[in-house]
Amino acid sequence: MNDKLNRAALRGRIRPIESLGPAPDALPWVDWAVGDERLALRHGFYDTAVGRLLVADTPKGVCFIGFATAGDAEALADLRRRFAGQPTEARATELQKAAAAACEGNFEGVIPLHLKGTAFQREIWLLLLRIPVGALCSYGALSPRAGAARAVGSAVGANPVSVLVPCHRVVRADGGWRGYYWGTPVKERLLLREL
DNA sequence: TTCAACCATATTC
DNA sequence: GAATATGGTTGAA
Numbered sequence: 001m002n003d004k005l006n007r008a009a010l011r012g013r014i015r016p017i018e019s020l021g022p023a024p025d026a027l028p029w030v031d032w033a034v035g036d037e038r039l040a041l042r043h044g045f046y047d048t049a050v051g052r053l054l055v056a057d058t059p060k061g062v063c064f065i066g067f068a069t070a071g072d073a074e075a076l077a078d079l080r081r082r083f084a085g086q087p088t089e090a091r092a093t094e095l096q097k098a099a100a101a102a103c104e105g106n107f108e109g110v111i112p113l114h115l116k117g118t119a120f121q122r123e124i125w126l127l128l129l130r131i132p133v134g135a136l137c138s139y140g141a142l143s144p145r146a147g148a149a150r151a152v153g154s155a156v157g158a159n160p161v162s163v164l165v166p167c168h169r170v171v172r173a174d175g176g177w178r179g180y181y182w183g184t185p186v187k188e189r190l191l192l193r194e195l
Numbered sequence: 196t197t198c199a200a201c202c203a204t205a206t207t208c
Numbered sequence: 209g210a211a212t213a214t215g216g217t218t219g220a221a
Binding site: 118120121143145146147148149150151152153154155158 | 200201202203204
C-alpha cells in the first residue's frame with residue numbers, strides 16, 4: 001500500500017517489552033496538580049523538519065505538542081479542547097523553541113514536561129519513553145494486562161506531547177501503522193526519520 | 196477482509 | 209451510579 005514503509009520490515013523491528021531500556025529512576029515529567037489549570041498557558045507555532053507544530057507550555061514545563069496538519073485553527077481548537085476553560089495566550093517562549101528543536105533531534109538536554117493524564121495513561125507513557133530509537137512495540141506488548149491493547153491505544157492517543165513521548169514507535173502487531181491521531185502521513189514521516 | 200471480543204475514558208442519562 | 213459510544217487493537221474465521 002505504501003512504497004516507503006514496508007510492513008514486513010516494521011514487523012521485524014517490533015521488540016518484546018523485556019528488551020526495552022531501563023525504567024528511569026526519576027519521573028521524567030511534572031504531574032499535573034490541582035490548581036494548575038489557573039497557570040498561564042502560552043503557545044506558539046513552529047515549522048520543523050517533521051511538520052508544523054503547535055507547542056504549548058506552562059511555567060512548569062511543556063504541556064502540549066501537536067501537529068498543525070489540519071491547519072492552525074484546528075490545532076488551536078484541539079489545544080483548547082484538552083485544556084478546557086484554561087486561558088491561553090499566543091506567546092513564544094524559549095522552552096517552546098527547545099521542544100520544537102528536540103522534535104527534530106536537534107536539542108541536547110532535557111525538556112521539562114508538565115503532563116495531565118490518568119494513572120493508567122501515565123503508566124503507558126512511561127513505557128513509551130523506554131522504547132529506543134529505531135525500535136518498535138506493539139500495543140499488545142505494552143499492555144499491563146493481557147487483552148488491554150485497545151486501552152493502550154486510547155492511552156497512547158491521549159498523549160499530549162506527541163514526539164517527545166514517542167507514541168509513533170507503537171504499531172499494530174501485524175506491522176500496520178494506519179491510524180494515528182495526527183494522520184497516517186505524519187506517523188510515516190516520523191518513523192522514516194528514525195528507521 | 197470481516198467480525199466479534201477486550202479495556203479504559205468521556206459523555207449522557 | 210449505570211448505560212453508551214468510541215478509540216492509534218487483536219486474533220480467529
